[in-house]
Amino acid sequence: MTSEPISREQLERELAFYRTEYNEVGARLLRLQEEQSRTAREARRSRTVARLIREAYRIADQQMPAELLGEPLLAVIADTSVCDRAVFLREEIGRPGNFIIEQAIGASVGATVCLNPVPAFLYTTSVQSARPEASALAALIGVPFILWAYEPISQRALLLGNSTESNIHRPFEASDQELVDGALAVYIDVLLKKRAEAALHQAKTAAEEASDARAAFLAALSHELTTPLNAIIGFSELLLSGNEHGEAKRVDFLRQILDAGRGLHAMIKDILDFSSFSNKVPLLRLDWTPISTLLRAAVRACSTGSHAKGITVDVLPLSPDFQVYLDYDKFRQIMSNLLGNAIKFTGSGGRICLSSEMTAECGVSLVVKDTGIGIETQDIPRVTEPFVQVGGQHGSKLGAGLGLPIAKQLTEAHGGQLLVASVFGEGTTVTVLLPRGSARRS
Numbered sequence: 001m002t003s004e005p006i007s008r009e010q011l012e013r014e015l016a017f018y019r020t021e022y023n024e025v026g027a028r029l030l031r032l033q034e035e036q037s038r039t040a041r042e043a044r045r046s047r048t049v050a051r052l053i054r055e056a057y058r059i060a061d062q063q064m065p066a067e068l069l070g071e072p073l074l075a076v077i078a079d080t081s082v083c084d085r086a087v088f089l090r091e092e093i094g095r096p097g098n099f100i101i102e103q104a105i106g107a108s109v110g111a112t113v114c115l116n117p118v119p120a121f122l123y124t125t126s127v128q129s130a131r132p133e134a135s136a137l138a139a140l141i142g143v144p145f146i147l148w149a150y151e152p153i154s155q156r157a158l159l160l161g162n163s164t165e166s167n168i169h170r171p172f173e174a175s176d177q178e179l180v181d182g183a184l185a186v187y188i189d190v191l192l193k194k195r196a197e198a199a200l201h202q203a204k205t206a207a208e209e210a211s212d213a214r215a216a217f218l219a220a221l222s223h224e225l226t227t228p229l230n231a232i233i234g235f236s237e238l239l240l241s242g243n244e245h246g247e248a249k250r251v252d253f254l255r256q257i258l259d260a261g262r263g264l265h266a267m268i269k270d271i272l273d274f275s276s277f278s279n280k281v282p283l284l285r286l287d288w289t290p291i292s293t294l295l296r297a298a299v300r301a302c303s304t305g306s307h308a309k310g311i312t313v314d315v316l317p318l319s320p321d322f323q324v325y326l327d328y329d330k331f332r333q334i335m336s337n338l339l340g341n342a343i344k345f346t347g348s349g350g351r352i353c354l355s356s357e358m359t360a361e362c363g364v365s366l367v368v369k370d371t372g373i374g375i376e377t378q379d380i381p382r383v384t385e386p387f388v389q390v391g392g393q394h395g396s397k398l399g400a401g402l403g404l405p406i407a408k409q410l411t412e413a414h415g416g417q418l419l420v421a422s423v424f425g426e427g428t429t430v431t432v433l434l435p436r437g438s439a440r441r442s
């Protein structure tokens, strides 16, 4: 058998066929390779997210306040996502679109940017032209390639950045949304968890403090109540015992009973006042009063105490036409509590100075300044809280710790503010500020 010679045309057809086959195989191979690298990328991204979640919860378990949490988390994000900038941003309250950097790696904390509109997801590459929001974000962290995710409910955002595309294993791309959304969600979740823990801890401490303060108050109160009651009972028994006491002794016993009764009455009135003010704003009977009349009356009312301790009380000269719009009785109570404290916490030979002036827009500032024992700086914020008495053995446990809280409540009912300033060992200055329009010249 002789084989037919293959014609040139046939050879060319076969060649064309194999060429097409070859190209198709090549294209299929390329598709397979692409598929493989996409799967590898997806696997890597899933591993990154998994590692992020693991690291984030490990960090969250550490005894670390919520504010310090961001940076180690960013370090993990920057490391796993191979980028050289990573920042968490917070949208400012009441200023939609204004973001401030709260935590940062490779950028400045506190830097701000304004976005309008705010994209939920955004990234830049060298082949696509950047939107204005992307340019603003790139300028914020000083690199051209960025990846951004925003979570509108918690108003927080994550921004990653790179200075070049080639220094990373690949450019940012659309499928990175899963990564940045995931990282941001983990951060917010951990932040909320930390915040909830902190709030719980704070509530527990506050409850413990309140219960300590209540226990201390009850102990102080029972002491304060039993001391004058014992005096009343003891002196009354002495008077009734039938023993002959001279007239002078009898008068002395009666005076002691009267003093103890008055002290008790004042304390019970304070406690009742405080609890009634705590429940509702006290009703004020406002009228114009010359401030000089008010201050002189207040000084007169506590002159027994200041004389007994040899304390000088000065009232700085006040123009008689300087009038203040206030509730006279309630203000007498404020002044009596402040002057009472100044006398109680100032040693003999000390000085107390009362002054008042009209401030801008006809407000009033009224100052009670003493040269007494003073209050330690860390205790100052606490002294206007009910039942708080400070100063250790230097202080006085006389009273219930309600004078300042009552003065504060009454001042605030007038729309004012009560400010305490003090230098420990040198003296205390309490200022009552009344709002504009509270003063006039008659």
Ligand SMILES: Nc1ncnc2c1ncn2[C@@H]1O[C@H](COP(=O)(O)OP(=O)(O)OP(=O)(O)O)[C@@H](O)[C@H]1O
Pocket (backbone or CB within 6 Å): 270, 337, 341, 342, 344, 345, 370, 372, 373, 374, 375, 383, 388, 389, 390, 391, 395, 396, 397, 398, 399, 400, 401, 402, 403, 404, 405, 427, 428
């Ligand atoms: N002028 C002052 N100088 C030094 N410490 C003061 C002065 N005023 C108040 N304090 C401190 O603040 C605490 C609270 O004052 P506050 O007037 O509320 O209570 P109190 O004087 O102890 O008792 P109360 O006023 O109920 O009789 C005082 O116990 C004292 O430790």
Ligand SMILES: [Mg+2]
Pocket (backbone or CB within 6 Å): 337, 340, 341, 399, 402, 403, 404
């Ligand atoms: Mg007091």
